[in-house]
Amino acid sequence: MAQFSGKRKKFGTYGLAITIATLVTALTPGAASAHVERPSYWPNPKADCSISPCAGGAVPTARSLTSALQPSSNSTTRVVCHNDSLTRAHTAIINALHNGYYDRPTVHSFISNTQATALWRLNQALFHTCTFHEIQPAVNASHNNDRVVVMPGLYTEPTTRKVPDHSAQCAKYSVKSDGGDPGALSHDYQVHCPNDANLVAVIGRGLDTGAPPSPPLVNRHGIPDVGSCIRCNLQLEGSGVSADDVIVEAGNAAAGNGGPSAAGHAKDVALFVDRADGFVMQDMTFRHAREHDVYILETDGYLFNRFKTFYAGGYGVLTFVEDHGLIQNCDAAGNGDSGIYPGAGADSTDKRYLPFYPVFRYSQTVQYCDSHHNDGGFSGTDSHGTLVQYNNFYDNALGYTTDVFTAPGHPGFPQHGNVVRNNNFYSNNFNVYSPTSDVQPFVGSPVGTGLWLAGGNNNSVEGNYFWNNWRRGAMLFAVPDATVCGPPPVGSSTPVPGCNPLGISTSYRNVFHGNTMGVTPHGAVSPNGVDFWWDSFAGNTGNCWYGNHAAPGKTLNNSPASLPDCTGGTNPSSSIGLGDAANEVELVSCLAGFQVSGYPNGNSTICTWTATPSKPAVSSASPRFTSAQAPNPAMAQEYGEICSAGLAVRLCGGLPDFYTSVLGTLQDLSMTLQSPVLTATPQYTPGRLSQFTCDWWRKATPNQKLGMVQRIQQVAGAPINGSPGDQLLGYGASMSTNRAALLFEDRCSTAYAGPFALYKIYGAAAPFAASSN
Numbered sequence: 001m002a003q004f005s006g007k008r009k010k011f012g013t014y015g016l017a018i019t020i021a022t023l024v025t026a027l028t029p030g031a032a033s034a035h036v037e038r039p040s041y042w043p044n045p046k047a048d049c050s051i052s053p054c055a056g057g058a059v060p061t062a063r064s065l066t067s068a069l070q071p072s073s074n075s076t077t078r079v080v081c082h083n084d085s086l087t088r089a090h091t092a093i094i095n096a097l098h099n100g101y102y103d104r105p106t107v108h109s110f111i112s113n114t115q116a117t118a119l120w121r122l123n124q125a126l127f128h129t130c131t132f133h134e135i136q137p138a139v140n141a142s143h144n145n146d147r148v149v150v151m152p153g154l155y156t157e158p159t160t161r162k163v164p165d166h167s168a169q170c171a172k173y174s175v176k177s178d179g180g181d182p183g184a185l186s187h188d189y190q191v192h193c194p195n196d197a198n199l200v201a202v203i204g205r206g207l208d209t210g211a212p213p214s215p216p217l218v219n220r221h222g223i224p225d226v227g228s229c230i231r232c233n234l235q236l237e238g239s240g241v242s243a244d245d246v247i248v249e250a251g252n253a254a255a256g257n258g259g260p261s262a263a264g265h266a267k268d269v270a271l272f273v274d275r276a277d278g279f280v281m282q283d284m285t286f287r288h289a290r291e292h293d294v295y296i297l298e299t300d301g302y303l304f305n306r307f308k309t310f311y312a313g314g315y316g317v318l319t320f321v322e323d324h325g326l327i328q329n330c331d332a333a334g335n336g337d338s339g340i341y342p343g344a345g346a347d348s349t350d351k352r353y354l355p356f357y358p359v360f361r362y363s364q365t366v367q368y369c370d371s372h373h374n375d376g377g378f379s380g381t382d383s384h385g386t387l388v389q390y391n392n393f394y395d396n397a398l399g400y401t402t403d404v405f406t407a408p409g410h411p412g413f414p415q416h417g418n419v420v421r422n423n424n425f426y427s428n429n430f431n432v433y434s435p436t437s438d439v440q441p442f443v444g445s446p447v448g449t450g451l452w453l454a455g456g457n458n459n460s461v462e463g464n465y466f467w468n469n470w471r472r473g474a475m476l477f478a479v480p481d482a483t484v485c486g487p488p489p490v491g492s493s494t495p496v497p498g499c500n501p502l503g504i505s506t507s508y509r510n511v512f513h514g515n516t517m518g519v520t521p522h523g524a525v526s527p528n529g530v531d532f533w534w535d536s537f538a539g540n541t542g543n544c545w546y547g548n549h550a551a552p553g554k555t556l557n558n559s560p561a562s563l564p565d566c567t568g569g570t571n572p573s574s575s576i577g578l579g580d581a582a583n584e585v586e587l588v589s590c591l592a593g594f595q596v597s598g599y600p601n602g603n604s605t606i607c608t609w610t611a612t613p614s615k616p617a618v619s620s621a622s623p624r625f626t627s628a629q630a631p632n633p634a635m636a637q638e639y640g641e642i643c644s645a646g647l648a649v650r651l652c653g654g655l656p657d658f659y660t661s662v663l664g665t666l667q668d669l670s671m672t673l674q675s676p677v678l679t680a681t682p683q684y685t686p687g688r689l690s691q692f693t694c695d696w697w698r699k700a701t702p703n704q705k706l707g708m709v710q711r712i713q714q715v716a717g718a719p720i721n722g723s724p725g726d727q728l729l730g731y732g733a734s735m736s737t738n739r740a741a742l743l744f745e746d747r748c749s750t751a752y753a754g755p756f757a758l759y760k761i762y763g764a765a766a767p768f769a770a771s772s773n
Helices: 013-027 029-033 085-099 113-128 135-140 168-173 187-192 581-592 633-644 657-663 694-699 702-716 737-747 758-768
Strands: 077-080 101-104 107-109 147-150 153-155 198-203 235-238 246-249 269-274 279-287 292-297 300-310 315-320 323-333 338-343 364-372 376-381 386-389 392-394 398-403 419-421 424-426 449-454 460-462 465-467 472-477 511-513 532-534 544-546 719-721 728-731
Touching: 077 135, 085 101, 085 113, 101 323, 101 364, 135 147, 135 198, 168 187, 187 198, 187 269, 246 269, 269 279, 279 292, 292 300, 300 315, 315 323, 323 338, 338 364, 364 376, 376 392, 392 398, 424 449, 465 472, 694 737, 694 758, 702 737, 702 758, 737 758
Parallel strands: 077 147, 147 235, 153 246, 198 269, 235 279, 246 279, 269 292, 279 300, 292 315, 300 323, 315 338, 323 364, 338 376, 364 386, 364 392, 376 398, 386 419, 392 424, 398 449, 419 460, 424 465, 449 472, 460 511, 472 532, 511 544
Antiparallel strands: 101 107, 719 728
């Protein structure tokens, strides 16, 4: 398969207090990438035929650019241009004719003389009909079935840039999030104040016909009191040769397609799409938004085609509670979280809600994209039913991740049912923590890893190529149920039927088959540090590795060395996790190593997950830490202190003798450390939770800090819904006020942590904060 063309501080009183805080932040990009959103609902998957043609119910088909100026009885085309649009178009066409152009880094194309002539004439005609010079006014003037064609140019949207961010006059339209935070932006907020947070906003439906349910409905299938279509079936497109010719700039244009992340950002989102069923976007580039370059929410039926995103602070593309979606032919680079994030997609596959999804199908597809030079190539909290195929994930810290460290408001715990097939995962060794990095990471990642599933069930990883990932090719490990239903402060104070806080309901029935490891599609040997890595957590069943291939004359380098093949995949019940002490120790010890003095550069005696691994030698397999080997004393000390404190119970349940021998003399010194914030009087600071970062924390008063800790506690401890039917499973993980305050003081004390959102730090740490101090 070719590339798809067409000096460490001693661990003790303070270190222990914050170890678990940094524990999951370093490990799980998806966990930290969970975002605060209004209570959201999956749209009805049936087409809305109140308009003609019907909107939604399927992935929309793009209308050709040549048809934009043809007479239509139910569609109007509005053209957006700048004075230099024709000059830009001519230059792009001539260049493409003689030198070609890049749809994405691995796809280079040319146009013919005939195509060049036709495109030039079309742009001339479009220019003569142009009446708009900014995109937002053209969108505002549009209705159902209309089109907005944007001619070549750099669009900074000066009018919407002047709109105050999160203005007081719009605050009355805010609603409480699932966790009760008052700063979520309702759909009505977006209708009334579309550019409060967004450079360009496409609002597809009118005002709700009733107040949003309070509390939010448990079953998240179907948007309650949804308004009528006002801009459904809208198509937004560029008229250049490629996405490079039409640029929507949410930040500093002087940065070009480069960094740093969110350079000079003017708005949170470059393009926001809300309930716009049947929406099409193609042939455009989006750059430098504070949070996300492209964000689509509660929409049934969308197509993103031939587009590029560069250097958003968070995601290049964020889709949330979507159905009938297709992302293809894209280039996503430089993003502080991940290039592509399809989160909480419609659960239409193995664990589907039958009244909505009677037939197995994928709700979203991501294909023919290059996602590179990001913190993560692909991520998705509670990502369901997503088909990921024919993509290249390279030069990221971590190529692909899904997780089940669910933030409230991400419906459908646990993650399940994704298919990852026929992709290339290679050279994911980009260290986002290097002083020379132009990407400012929102979260920590295990540098040098192709793919991992941090909990999740019924996923299939098949037919992919993994090569030159210096740490791991692919990883799989379980997550404790205590994250959602354990006793306080880990989970719910109310018993949850069927949810065992000492048990595991994730990491079952995942299969890895037909993958080629350590060799390029052209046959060159290029090993991974380890090919497949599994925690082999005791009791997990149905996980199978079969039919995978190494380079000719080589063998797979796995950890543990022998992975269950389930008789070629025919007998999944034969796969039972028996525990792998070495790999469990690595998880805890690596996480324990991320203290303020060691993070993010790792520590050579504890963990190097945020350091660039050494390149594996081609001539021999990379050494692995086997269960029979005794770990070094420093690692044992770290691990022992964590376990003696009652933290990370799941990982400390089966300690080898080497570790239990050091536990008797250790005490939980963190219990004696108290944050000065506890003596303050809480003060509420208004604003969206995503605005409050480590930069804010450093400047805040003790009263403001305490108020913020309490606010985040409320959000993080909100209900968690599962599927099918979104029954209530429990409540989100939370931690004590003292531990949370110590966490923020520690994590925010380093210079690079300035842009880290406080609620993201908290959300990633809380599931493993199993002590009540």
